[in-house]
Amino acid sequence: MVVYAGQGDARRSMALLWRSGEPNEARPGPKPGLSVDAIVDAAIEVADSEGMAALSMRRVGERLGRTGMALYTYVPGKGELIDLMYDRALAELPAEYDLSGGWRSALTAWAEQTLAFYLRHPWTLQVSQARPVLGPNEFAMLESLVAILRGTGLGPRRVRGMVALLFDFVRGAATTVAESRQVPSATGVSDEEWWQARASLLDEVAPGFADRFPLVRWVESDDSEPGGDEPYLEHRVSETFSVGLAVLLDGIEAAAARAAQNGNGGQAAPPST
Amino acid sequence: MVVYAGQGDARRSMALLWRSGEPNEARPGPKPGLSVDAIVDAAIEVADSEGMAALSMRRVGERLGRTGMALYTYVPGKGELIDLMYDRALAELPAEYDLSGGWRSALTAWAEQTLAFYLRHPWTLQVSQARPVLGPNEFAMLESLVAILRGTGLGPRRVRGMVALLFDFVRGAATTVAESRQVPSATGVSDEEWWQARASLLDEVAPGFADRFPLVRWVESDDSEPGGDEPYLEHRVSETFSVGLAVLLDGIEAAAARAAQNGNGGQAAPPST
DNA sequence: GCTGATATCTTATGCCGTAAGGAGTTGTCG
DNA sequence: CGACAACTCCTTACGGCATAAGATATCAGC
Numbered sequence: 329m330v331v332y333a334g335q336g337d338a339r340r341s342m343a344l345l346w347r348s349g350e351p352n353e354a355r356p357g358p359k360p361g362l363s364v365d366a367i368v369d370a371a372i373e374v375a376d377s378e379g380m381a382a383l384s385m386r387r388v389g390e391r392l393g394r395t396g397m398a399l400y401t402y403v404p405g406k407g408e409l410i411d412l413m414y415d416r417a418l419a420e421l422p423a424e425y426d427l428s429g430g431w432r433s434a435l436t437a438w439a440e441q442t443l444a445f446y447l448r449h450p451w452t453l454q455v456s457q458a459r460p461v462l463g464p465n466e467f468a469m470l471e472s473l474v475a476i477l478r479g480t481g482l483g484p485r486r487v488r489g490m491v492a493l494l495f496d497f498v499r500g501a502a503t504t505v506a507e508s509r510q511v512p513s514a515t516g517v518s519d520e521e522w523w524q525a526r527a528s529l530l531d532e533v534a535p536g537f538a539d540r541f542p543l544v545r546w547v548e549s550d551d552s553e554p555g556g557d558e559p560y561l562e563h564r565v566s567e568t569f570s571v572g573l574a575v576l577l578d579g580i581e582a583a584a585a586r587a588a589q590n591g592n593g594g595q596a597a598p599p600s601t
Numbered sequence: 602m603v604v605y606a607g608q609g610d611a612r613r614s615m616a617l618l619w620r621s622g623e624p625n626e627a628r629p630g631p632k633p634g635l636s637v638d639a640i641v642d643a644a645i646e647v648a649d650s651e652g653m654a655a656l657s658m659r660r661v662g663e664r665l666g667r668t669g670m671a672l673y674t675y676v677p678g679k680g681e682l683i684d685l686m687y688d689r690a691l692a693e694l695p696a697e698y699d700l701s702g703g704w705r706s707a708l709t710a711w712a713e714q715t716l717a718f719y720l721r722h723p724w725t726l727q728v729s730q731a732r733p734v735l736g737p738n739e740f741a742m743l744e745s746l747v748a749i750l751r752g753t754g755l756g757p758r759r760v761r762g763m764v765a766l767l768f769d770f771v772r773g774a775a776t777t778v779a780e781s782r783q784v785p786s787a788t789g790v791s792d793e794e795w796w797q798a799r800a801s802l803l804d805e806v807a808p809g810f811a812d813r814f815p816l817v818r819w820v821e822s823d824d825s826e827p828g829g830d831e832p833y834l835e836h837r838v839s840e841t842f843s844v845g846l847a848v849l850l851d852g853i854e855a856a857a858a859r860a861a862q863n864g865n866g867g868q869a870a871p872p873s874t
Numbered sequence: 875g876c877t878g879a880t881a882t883c884t885t886a887t888g889c890c891g892t893a894a895g896g897a898g899t900t901g902t903c904g
Numbered sequence: 905c906g907a908c909a910a911c912t913c914c915t916t917a918c919g920g921c922a923t924a925a926g927a928t929a930t931c932a933g934c
Contacts, residue, residue: 338802346807357880358930384921397923398882406922457773458780458834462799464807467814474816484820488837489844491820496773496845497766500730504765507731525611526735533615533622534737541740543747547757547764561731564761571762572769579852629901630911657890670892671913679891 341408345415345463362392364402368412372449375413379510380451383410414455415463421445424472431479432577438476439498439573446502453503457495480584490580497576501569508561520560614681618688618736635665637675641685645722648686652783653724656683687728688736694718697745704752705850711749712771712846719775726776730768753857763853770849774842781834793833 343349344364370391375383385406386396403409422441425434446453460466473494477487508519517525530537538545555563616622617637643664648656658679659669676682695714698707719726733739746767750760781792790798803810811818828836 338798339806342799342802342806348806354932355880356878356930356932358882360881362881385923386921395883396921397884400923401881456780458777458783459795462803467810467817470820471814471816474820478816483824484822485825485840486844487820489841490848492773492777492838492841493770493845493848496769500765500769500773504731507729510731522732526615529611529615530735533612534619537740541744543744543751544740547743547747547760549757551756552758565765567758568762568765571759572766575763575766575849575852575856577852578855579848579850582851582855583848627901628911629899629909631899631913633912635912658892659890668914669890670915673892674912 337404340404341411342462344403344408344412345461360401362394362398362402364412366392367399367402367409368416371409372413372417375451376449380454383451385409410455411461411463414452414461415465417445417449417452418463418465418469420448421465421469422472423468425476427476427479431476432581434476434479435494435577435580436573438473439494439569442498443502443569446499447505450502450506450509453499453506457499477580480580480587482584482587486583486587490583493576497572501565501572505562505565508559508565518559519562523560610677613677614684615735617676617681617685618734633675635667635671635675637685639665640672640675640682641689644682645686645690648724649722653727656724658682683728684734684736687725687734688738690718690722690725691736691738691742693721694738694742695745696741698749700749700752704749705854707749707752708767708850708853709846711746712767712842715771716775716842719772720778723775723779723782726772726779750853753853753860755857755860759856759860763856766849770845774838774845778835778838781832781838791832792835796833 367388371383371388374387374391378387384396385399388409389396389399392398399409403412425437427434455461470491473491474487477490480487480490482490534540552563552567555566558566640661644656644661647660647664651660657669658672661682662669662672665671672682676685698710700707728734743764746764747760750763753760753763755763807813825836825840828839831839
C-alpha cells in the first residue's frame with residue numbers, strides 16, 4: 329500500500345525537513361543519546377534491506393539499541409519519519425546534468441540515473457506523490473529536471489505535463505523491476521520459474537486460453553534480443569524502458585517543434601489531435 | 602503501501618479467478634450462507650468507500666453479518682481476496698474500442714476510460730503490477746489495448762513498450778488525483794487550502810526558498826486556463842493528462858512512421874537516439 | 875539541594891492477519 | 905433410524921503494529 333505522510337503538526341515536520349529551528353545548546357535533562365539523523369539513517373537501512381513493509385518503529389529503535397517509543401522524542405510519528413527518509417535519500421541524485429549535448433541526451437541520462445536511484449531505494453516508490461514531501465531535495469530534483477526541459481523551449485504548462493509523464497514512466501518501470509525482485513527473495517523461486525509455473529497453471533485452469541486472447545499471445549511472442557544473464561522480467565523491463573524512452577523523446581521533440589513553429593513556447597497552440 | 606498478492610496455493614487461487622472447479626451440488630454439511638461473489642462484492646464496497654487501508658477481513662465479514670474468520674472458508678486469505686476484487690473490478694472496462702477513427706482516437710478513448718476506471722476504484726492502483734493477477738479480465742484489458750496498438754503496424758517488442766508506457770502514464774495521473782482527493786476527506790481541509798498552508802509554511806521555514814529554486818518557481822507559474830469548479834490539483838492533473846497524452850500519441854506516431862519507412866514493423870530498426 | 879525540563883522505558887489500547895480447535899448442521903451410507 | 909464425515913461458522917489466542925499515558929532517571933541552573 330501507499331504510505332501517507334504524517335498529517336500531524338505541519339510546522340514541526342517542515343522544520344525537521346529543512347533543519348530549521350535547531351535546539352540551542354545547554355538544555356536541562358539528559359543528553360540526547362540519539363539524533364534525527366541517526367534515526368533516519370537507521371530507518372533507511374531497514375527499508376533498503378528489508379523493504380518498506382518491514383519498517384516499523386520498533387525495528388528502527390532496535391537497530392539503535394532503543395525501544396520503538398524512544399524515537400518519538402525526536403520525530404513526531406512514523407509518517408514524518410518516512411518523509412525525512414525520502415528527502416534524505418533524494419540527496420543522492422545529481423543536482424544538475426550536462427546540457428552541452430542537448431536536451432535529448434541530458435534527458436536520457438536523467439532517466440537512467442533516476443531509475444537507478446529508485447532501484448537502490450525501492451521503498452521510495454511507495455511514498456505518496458500527490459501530497460509532496462516538500463523537502464529541499466525534492467525541490468532540487470525537480471529543479472534539475474526542469475533545467476533540462478527548458479532546453480525544449482516549451483512553456484510551463486507543457487513542461488509540467490512532461491515532468492509528470494517522465495516521473496510516471498521512470499517510476500512505473502522501477503516499480504515493475506522492484507516488485508519482480510521480491511518474488512525470488514520472498515518465495516525462494518526464481519523469477520522465470522514463477523512465470524512458468526503460472527503459465528502452466530493457466531493452461532490447466534483456463535483451457536482455450538490462447539484462443540480467447542490471441543493478441544495477448546501475439547504481443548508476448550518474443551522478437552527481442554536474448555537477455556544475457558538478466559532475469560526474465562528485468563530483461564523485458566529494460567527493453568520496455570528503452571522503447572518507452574524513445575517514444576517519450578520523440579513526442580517531446582514533436583511538441584517542441586510545433587512550439588518553435590508557432591514561436592510561442594507551445595502555450596496557445598492547441599495539440600494537433 | 603503496495604499490496605501483494607497471496608503467495609499461498611497458486612492452483613487454488615487461479616481456480617478461483619477463473620471460476621473453474623466449482624463444487625458439485627449435494628454436499629454434506631450446512632448450506633453455505635455466503636459465496637465468493639458476495640464476499641468480493643462486499644470487499645469492493647469497503648475498498649471503494651473507505652479505501653484500501655480500511656479493508657480488513659473483519660470489516661468485510663461485518664458487512665456480511667459474519668466474523669472475519671468466516672471468510673476463510675471461501676477464500677484462502679486476504680491477498681487472494683484482493684486478487685479477486687481486482688479482476689472483478691476490471692470487468693467494468695470496455696472489451697473493445699472503436700477502431701474506425703484510427704488508433705489515435707481509439708487510444709484517446711482508452712486513456713480516458715481507463716483513467717475513469719482507476720478513479721472509480723482507486724484501490725486498484727495499489728495492486729501490484731509486477732506479479733500480475735492473471736485473471737480473465739486482466740487479460741481482456743490487455744487484449745483490448747493491444748488491439749488498438751496493432752493499428753500502428755509496430756511489432757510486439759515495440760507494442761509491449763507502449764503498453765507499459767501507457768499504463769504507467771494513466772496510473773500515474775490517476776494516483777495523483779486519487780491521493781489528492783484523500784486530503785480533504787482525511788483532514789477536513791480543502792485541497793487548495795492545504796497547498797496554501799504548505800506554501801506559507803515553506804516561506805517561514807525555508808527563507809530564500811524562491812531564490813534557491815528559480816526554475817521550480819518558473820514551472821509552477823500559471824499559464825493555464827482557469828479550471829472552472831475543479832479543485833486545484835485536479836485541474837492541474839487534467840492539464841497534465843492532456844499534455845502527456847499528446848506527447849505519447851506523437852511519440853507513438855513517430856515510431857510508427859519510422860517503422861513504416863523501414864517496412865519491418867519496427868523490429869530491426871534501432872531507435873534513432 | 876531543589877525545580878523543572880528532558881530522554882527513555884514500561885504498560886496499555888485497539889487495530890491487524892490468521893492459526894487452532896470446537897460447536898452446530900446436513901448429506902450419505904449402513 | 906443412527907453413525908459418520910464433510911461442511912460452515914464461531915471463539916479464542918498469538919504475535920505484530922502505531923502510539924497514548926505515565927513512571928523513572930538524568931541533568932542544568934537557581
